[in-house]
Amino acid sequence: MRLTVGRDRAHSTGVESTTHTSACHRLVSWARVRMKRNRRVGIEARISHLKRGFGLRRTRLRRLSGAQTWVGLGVFAYNLQRRTVIRP
The missing domain is CATH 1.20.5 (Single alpha-helices involved in coiled-coils or other helix-helix interfaces)
Incomplete structure (x- = not known):
């Protein structure tokens, strides 16, 4: 739920009123997903190398x-x- 009225009302209901926060949250979430994906890709490549080569x-x-x-x-x-x- 997004409120577009003043900041006081958003604080009184406990809901953030800015879309900037949710946009930042989405960027941070995607950054984490990318980091985890890249780490997983590196691990999978290493496991494959160990299986084939050793x-x-x-x-x-x-x-x-x-x-x-x-x-x-x-x-x-x-x-x-x-x-x-x-x-x-």
């Missing part, structure tokens, strides 16, 4: 502890690869 599509060890070891070694290899890249 054999994490399927674990060769048994039980949960074996799977944790397998993934831990894959992530360790990925980190080593990232550290050894020579940057100009």
Whole structure:
């Protein structure tokens, strides 16, 4: 509910009367959505790279502890690869 009358009435009813606040809120909301989307895209790309490049599509060890070891070694290899890249 939007009120277009004075500020006093808006404060007395507890409803904001300006459209500026809702526009700012929409911009902030979209900024958060974009940030979360970009983060998710980066994470998905990293997971895909780990699965393709380091054999994490399927674990060769048994039980949960074996799977944790397998993934831990894959992530360790990925980190080593990232550290050894020579940057100009």
